[in-house]
Amino acid sequence: MNREERAAKAVELKHGGYNCCQAVACAFADKVNMDEAQLKQIGLGFGGGMATMDGTCGALCGAIMVNSLAADPKLVRGNSKFLVQNFNELCGATICKELKGIGTGIMLCSCDDCVKNATLLTADLFEDAE
Secondary structure (H helix, E strand, O other), X not given: OOHHHHHHHHHHHHHOOOOHHHHHHHOOHHHHOOOHHHHHHHOHHHHHHHOOOXXXXXXXXXXXXXXXXXXXXXXXXXXXXXXXXXXXHHHOOOEHHXXXXXXXXXXXXXXXXXXXXXXXXXXXXXXXXO
């Protein structure tokens, strides 16, 4: 599966009732040697900006979870920094309520685009261009 197909799968999972974290994490089930049900359960509390929209975007949390499970442990910290910095650059923020425009009325990035961007960035880490 190439990176665009993986991103489309993540958005499809989001539309199917998964939260943003679950959608990103489950799109990489084949890369982390865990089944989708396990990843879905692990990601449950990370949706909606860690349930309150005050926390980190669930899509970004899902990307960091995949990185932690799939990457060489020596690379995890640097990869996580890459994910946070690039997600912030692409989406305009890393906090859920800021992305959704809560309090400002200006949406910086839709949930679908956050899921797509987090998935594409994660795929880039693992050279997921086969």
